[in-house]
Amino acid sequence: MFMSNVRLEVADVVTCLRFYRDVFDFELTWGGEDDAGYCSFKVSDQTSLAIHQYENNVGEIGAQVGMRPLPEVVRGRDTALLIFEVESSARLDAYAEELRSRGATIIVGPADHTG
Numbered sequence: 001m002f003m004s005n006v007r008l009e010v011a012d013v014v015t016c017l018r019f020y021r022d023v024f025d026f027e028l029t030w031g032g033e034d035d036a037g038y039c040s041f042k043v044s045d046q047t048s049l050a051i052h053q054y055e056n057n058v059g060e061i062g063a064q065v066g067m068r069p070l071p072e073v074v075r076g077r078d079t080a081l082l083i084f085e086v087e088s089s090a091r092l093d094a095y096a097e098e099l100r101s102r103g104a105t106i107i108v109g110p111a112d113h114t115g
Contacts, residue, residue: 006043007050013037016051023102 010016017039020026031039040050086092096110
């Protein structure tokens with residue numbers, strides 16, 4: 001078994017779209033900057049990442065699974081963590097530098113968690 005799709009519920013789909021497209025260079029497979037509300041990316045041959053406007057999911061269907069509007073105090077805070085694995089420890093710093101060159105701010109790391 002493997003996870004085929006991760007969906008992030010976010011406050012600003014366009015900003016997230018630009019981040020995953022421009023910084024991580026993920027292939028955009030659905031949506032675009034004009035399609036506010038939803039987009040998805042191919043992360044690997046087996047995994048995709050979907051970005052969804054949180055407020056669009058809070059309606060009648062969302063309420064049935066316990067979704068409700070986020071309080072203002074928690075908007076913009078981390079609600080998910082994505083962990084990426086690289087081929088080797090030798091590539092770790094190179095990937096981090098590549099992401100920085102594309103505009104990413106690495107808050108913690110990179111860190112080697114092998115063994």
